[in-house]
Amino acid sequence: MSRAADPPRAEAWNGPVGNHWARHQARYDAMPAGVNGALFDAAAVAPGDRVLDVGCGAGATTRIAARPAAPGHAVGVDISAPLLERARASTAAEGVGNAAYECGDAQVHPFPPA
Structure with a gap:
C-alpha cells in the first residue's frame, strides 16, 4: 500500500488488529444471514455487473457479490x-x-476510471 489517509490506522490494520481479524476470520465472516440478505437484496447484483467492495476485510462480501x-x-x-x-x-x-483484491486506503486509492 503506497498511501494512507490515516497512517496510524493503516499501521494497526497491518499489525496487531489486522492479524487478529485474520486469525479469527471464520468468526467475522459469519455475519447474520439477515444482514447480508438485506444488503444483497438492495444491491441487486446481476450477471455482468462490476462490484466494488470497500473495506472488504477477508473478502466474504466480495465473494458473495462475485x-x-x-x-x-x-x-x-x-x-x-x-x-x-x-x-x-x-x-x-x-x-x-471473478473476484480480485487491491491493498489500499479507499480514501486515497488511485482507482481507475469507471
Missing part, C-alpha cells in the same frame, strides 16, 4: 494486507474466479 455478478467482476479493497491474504486464499479455495 457469484451473481459473473461473468462480471468483483473487486475488494482494504487497507489490511493480512486480511487480503486471507481473502485471496478463501477466494481460491472456494473457486471464485
